[in-house]
Amino acid sequence: MITINGLSKSYGRQRVLDALELDARPGEVTLLVGANGSGKTTTLRQLCGLSSPDAGRIVIGGADLATARMAALGQLSFLPQSPRFHARLTAGEILEFYARLRGLPASRIAAVQEHWQLQEVRGHATGKLSGGTRQRLALAVLSLPDAPVLLLDEPGLSLDPDWRRFLHAELHAAARRGATVLVATHLLGEWDGQADRCLVLEGGRVTRELPSSRLREAFPFSLPHPVLAHAV
Numbered sequence: 001m002i003t004i005n006g007l008s009k010s011y012g013r014q015r016v017l018d019a020l021e022l023d024a025r026p027g028e029v030t031l032l033v034g035a036n037g038s039g040k041t042t043t044l045r046q047l048c049g050l051s052s053p054d055a056g057r058i059v060i061g062g063a064d065l066a067t068a069r070m071a072a073l074g075q076l077s078f079l080p081q082s083p084r085f086h087a088r089l090t091a092g093e094i095l096e097f098y099a100r101l102r103g104l105p106a107s108r109i110a111a112v113q114e115h116w117q118l119q120e121v122r123g124h125a126t127g128k129l130s131g132g133t134r135q136r137l138a139l140a141v142l143s144l145p146d147a148p149v150l151l152l153d154e155p156g157l158s159l160d161p162d163w164r165r166f167l168h169a170e171l172h173a174a175a176r177r178g179a180t181v182l183v184a185t186h187l188l189g190e191w192d193g194q195a196d197r198c199l200v201l202e203g204g205r206v207t208r209e210l211p212s213s214r215l216r217e218a219f220p221f222s223l224p225h226p227v228l229a230h231a232v
């Protein structure tokens, strides 16, 4: 469970989040949608403790991020928008590194590697992987700890349609196991009908909640916007 109350964040004079209220529940895939620059990444970075809010409260699985930081962060697994790995390390070394950080056994690495079909590139330097394969590696890292709260920033960007479908199925499977899944995206077409809830971020606040099956009809006014027009 994620609960955000009154979260505000400004960069200089730009108020990006303005007393944001948001919740994401266990057992559901929740989308946070909005145009480029609407504050989706800023929201996820606040949730991960990578940036401090000016005001407001974040509670993750009952732990307040400000007062019980380790308990809150320990429940998270985060996929950033542009995952970066050391270019000379191999895919296998990356998985081993993150597994060691989380205290996970080699059997878990093997299972995740097979699940995301990374066996063939296990010995390949990440700098030489295709964008989509690197994204699959990042998703494998995300799924290593089987965390109760998953945060994903534009997870489908470099995946082909088959892997996007696989990703959706994975996220729903995690939700069925009880995880809270929050996905930030502006790729509305990709997620049409694919989420349990859809929160619309505008002007630094969640202004509306829609069923994801209504994403396309809910955003016709956005078509002249180049990004949203491209996305739908």
Ligand SMILES: Nc1ncnc2c1ncn2[C@@H]1O[C@H](COP(=O)(O)OP(=O)(O)OP(=O)(O)O)[C@@H](O)[C@H]1O
Residues within 6 Å of the ligand: 011, 016, 034, 035, 036, 037, 038, 039, 040, 041, 042, 043, 081, 186
């Ligand atoms: N570290 C920072 N310093 C200054 N401004 C920032 C910083 N991070 C984000 N911003 C600004 O905050 C606004 C929101 O950015 P953010 O990345 O959260 O939007 P977004 O909804 O994720 O956009 P996109 O869909 O393009 O990824 C933008 O105007 C951005 O330039």
